Amino acid sequence: MTSARDRILGAIRNNLAAGGRQAEAYPGSGPEPQRAKLPPAGQRALFLRMASQAAATTDVATARAEIPALIAAYLKNHNLPAQIRVAPDPRLTGLDWTSQPLLEVSSGGTDGSHPVSVTGAFSAVAETGTLALTSGAPSPTLLNFLPENHIVVLDAKDLSGSYEDLWAKLKAQYGAEMPRTLNLVTGPSRSGDIEQTILMGAHGPKRLHIILLDEQT
Amino acid sequence: MQSTSHLFKDNVARALVDPNLQQALVHVRTKFIDKRQDAINALPEFEALRDAARDLKNHVLSRLDQYLVQFEENVARHGGQVHWAQTPAEARQTILEICRRANARTVTKGKTMVGEEIGINDHLAANGIEPIETDLGEYIIQLRGETPSHVIAPAVHLTKAQVEETFRKVHTELDPARNLEEPETLLNEARHRLRGRFIVADVGITGANFLIADSGTTTIVTNEGNGDLTQTLPRIHIVLAGIEKIVPSIKDAGLLLRVLARSATGQEMSAYTTFSTGPRRPGDLDGPDEFHVVLLDNGRSKLLGTEFEEMLRCIRCGACLNHCPIYHAVGGHAYGWVYAGPIGAITTPALIGIENATPLPEASSLCGRCESVCPVRIPIPKMLRHWREEAFERRLTGTCARWALALWAALATRPALYRLATGVGARVLRLLAGRRGRFATLPFASAWTKHRDLPAPQGRTFMAQYRSRK
Ligand code: SF4
Numbered sequence: 001m002t003s004a005r006d007r008i009l010g011a012i013r014n015n016l017a018a019g020g021r022q023a024e025a026y027p028g029s030g031p032e033p034q035r036a037k038l039p040p041a042g043q044r045a046l047f048l049r050m051a052s053q054a055a056a057t058t059d060v061a062t063a064r065a066e067i068p069a070l071i072a073a074y075l076k077n078h079n080l081p082a083q084i085r086v087a088p089d090p091r092l093t094g095l096d097w098t099s100q101p102l103l104e105v106s107s108g109g110t111d112g113s114h115p116v117s118v119t120g121a122f123s124a125v126a127e128t129g130t131l132a133l134t135s136g137a138p139s140p141t142l143l144n145f146l147p148e149n150h151i152v153v154l155d156a157k158d159l160s161g162s163y164e165d166l167w168a169k170l171k172a173q174y175g176a177e178m179p180r181t182l183n184l185v186t187g188p189s190r191s192g193d194i195e196q197t198i199l200m201g202a203h204g205p206k207r208l209h210i211i212l213l214d215e216q217t
Numbered sequence: 218m219q220s221t222s223h224l225f226k227d228n229v230a231r232a233l234v235d236p237n238l239q240q241a242l243v244h245v246r247t248k249f250i251d252k253r254q255d256a257i258n259a260l261p262e263f264e265a266l267r268d269a270a271r272d273l274k275n276h277v278l279s280r281l282d283q284y285l286v287q288f289e290e291n292v293a294r295h296g297g298q299v300h301w302a303q304t305p306a307e308a309r310q311t312i313l314e315i316c317r318r319a320n321a322r323t324v325t326k327g328k329t330m331v332g333e334e335i336g337i338n339d340h341l342a343a344n345g346i347e348p349i350e351t352d353l354g355e356y357i358i359q360l361r362g363e364t365p366s367h368v369i370a371p372a373v374h375l376t377k378a379q380v381e382e383t384f385r386k387v388h389t390e391l392d393p394a395r396n397l398e399e400p401e402t403l404l405n406e407a408r409h410r411l412r413g414r415f416i417v418a419d420v421g422i423t424g425a426n427f428l429i430a431d432s433g434t435t436t437i438v439t440n441e442g443n444g445d446l447t448q449t450l451p452r453i454h455i456v457l458a459g460i461e462k463i464v465p466s467i468k469d470a471g472l473l474l475r476v477l478a479r480s481a482t483g484q485e486m487s488a489y490t491t492f493s494t495g496p497r498r499p500g501d502l503d504g505p506d507e508f509h510v511v512l513l514d515n516g517r518s519k520l521l522g523t524e525f526e527e528m529l530r531c532i533r534c535g536a537c538l539n540h541c542p543i544y545h546a547v548g549g550h551a552y553g554w555v556y557a558g559p560i561g562a563i564t565t566p567a568l569i570g571i572e573n574a575t576p577l578p579e580a581s582s583l584c585g586r587c588e589s590v591c592p593v594r595i596p597i598p599k600m601l602r603h604w605r606e607e608a609f610e611r612r613l614t615g616t617c618a619r620w621a622l623a624l625w626a627a628l629a630t631r632p633a634l635y636r637l638a639t640g641v642g643a644r645v646l647r648l649l650a651g652r653r654g655r656f657a658t659l660p661f662a663s664a665w666t667k668h669r670d671l672p673a674p675q676g677r678t679f680m681a682q683y684r685s686r687k
Pocket residue numbers: 368480530531532533534535536537538560587590591592593594595
């Protein structure tokens with residue numbers, strides 16, 4: 001008996017041929033929305049606006065050294081535990097966390113016991129306010145999903161205007177490969193499954209907070 | 218899944234008098250339509266993107282074999298494995314074998330309509346493996362022993378009170394007197410219960426929105442994040458997808474993403490879009506050890522090159538359901554199989570045979586709203602007509618309808634007779650209807666008048682008016 005693979009591929013070829021179906025030329029991937037074609041400052045503003053529209057909260061840091069204090073303040077303002085799980089990324093673990101003596105800091109992946117995670121981002125897309133997070137040793141995927149609160153530090157230099165820009169950045173970084181996981185994250189987790197009313201925090205984070213590190217301003 | 222599509226009429230009769238269903242369906246009519254329109258108003262390129270999405274899908278279908286082979290090579294290159302299944306039975310067997318090899322006791326599941334198509338839950342359960350739905354809507358209906366009634370909102374047929382009642386009945390370890398007034402409380406209860414199940418599951422099964430040929434990547438789109446926990450926590454990730462889900466590269470997935478969420482829920486993007494390429498890599502702290510993709514044909518390949526090919530462009534956004542007056546009136550279960558609404562009415566006959574789903578293509582007034590909102594411009598009304606023709610040719614249509622059509626054909630080909638008959642008919646009906654101008658009951662039309670009045674014809678016939686105005 002022939003394999004399912006051969007039977008399926010055979011059926012596809014036979015039916016296309018029987019219907020006189022010619023192989024069509026590749027038509028391209030459609031227009032790139034005008035809205036994202038902006039100079040860098042405009043992209044940053046668009047990103048912040050679109051991310052808030054998707055129910056994320058945002059902060060801007062003008063220097064890397066400000067980040068620990070911004071995180072401590074955010075946790076305090078939202079009555080969240082002063083306890084963070086930081087992705088094992090030297091750009092984050094290397095920050096001066098001792099400046100926040102009340103903050104309990106640990107680093108690594110997560111088994112779900114951590115209330116707040118802090119991660120970096122590969123890039124983000126201004127067009128829709130979407131974060132692009134890639135998996136790897138310094139960026140375990142579960143930090144993006146298991147904690148109830150997810151804080152993301154995004155370097156403004158890594159921001160993309162449109163999805164086309166993001167795909168180009170991926171190609172530049174990973175070549176023909178893809179990271180094992182690429183998460184595009186637009187706002188916190190939500191569900192509309194009970195009477196189509198949107199509720200935040202279904203299975204992933206209830207809160208998504210983005211700190212845009214913009215050292216030029 | 219067992220079909221009751223041939224019993225559509227009985228299903229409809231039940232649906233129309235089900236007060237919970239009728240109350241729940243109001244949310245479809247009110248919430249989805251406005252949100253979609255707002256999202257589209259905010260993107261001037263939307264119509265051009267729909268054209269591009271249609272053309273892209275047509276291109277892929279015209280060389281589907283090549284893209285599937287390329288996809289398979291690239292999955293393997295990243296350490297994953299592709300399994301081909303021509304029938305639901307083959308797909309079930311493949312999945313069961315993978316689970317058995319892993320000694321799996323529980324399997325978490327992200328939302329997969331193909332999973333419904335092959336009846337994977339029953340098959341796993343019959344073989345001693347517990348399937349656990351993790352999408353909130355899917356979880357609710359699994360507890361109730363029901364099937365999804367909408368492609369993106371599986372529990373849309375239920376009211377909040379019904380969800381509350383179900384949770385009280387099943388979550389017996391919790392205080393029976395607890396307050397479940399707020400919908401948030403229901404959500405938190407489900408989140409809590411499912412967290413533990415996620416952590417201990419041996420295998421995670423998800424569907425796929427796209428399969429990317431040039432990188433061997435699978436993609437899922439969710440709002441809850443359940444799909445991500447399903448595929449990241451267990452040792453084994455199985456992706457279950459129809460062969461038509463292929464796109465050439467990630468930028469083509471990007472094109473379809475631009476139209477998908479906007480059409481589905483009116484979001485710019487769903488909260489989570491996840492691209493997965495192979496199993497865990499050296500140095501990774503999480504992710505599955507094994508990555509399997511099961512590709513299901515189940516009758517899709519035989520649509521290629523036929524007048525039904527275009528339905529394979531569907532990206533399962535649900536917009537056609539949300540805009541369909543029939544769906545608004547009867548909900549999804551009346552359609553009797555996995556896929557409901559306009560896309561269900563053309564897909565079900567294709568996948569389980571028109572002889573088992575004859576009434577579905579009739580369940581439409583051909584108003585065309587489905588086609589006008591479909592992001593990949595599937596001509597659904599045209600296909601409904603194709604199915605009606607096929608049913609008629611194969612003598613599947615009921616005797617009464619055949620007689621009526623024959624009578625109408627006899628009249629329509631004799632203009633003088635036609636004008637006489639319609640003129641007399643209109644006058645007689647008007648007289649019979651009396652001052653109200655409506656019929657509450659009418660012989661031979663009870664199927665109509667049971668649920669609404671039939672207005673009597675007003676004024677003169679179209680032909681008479683046309684003649685006098687010429
Ligand atoms: S037929 Fe079109 S509108 Fe309906 S679910 Fe498919 S893609 Fe969406």
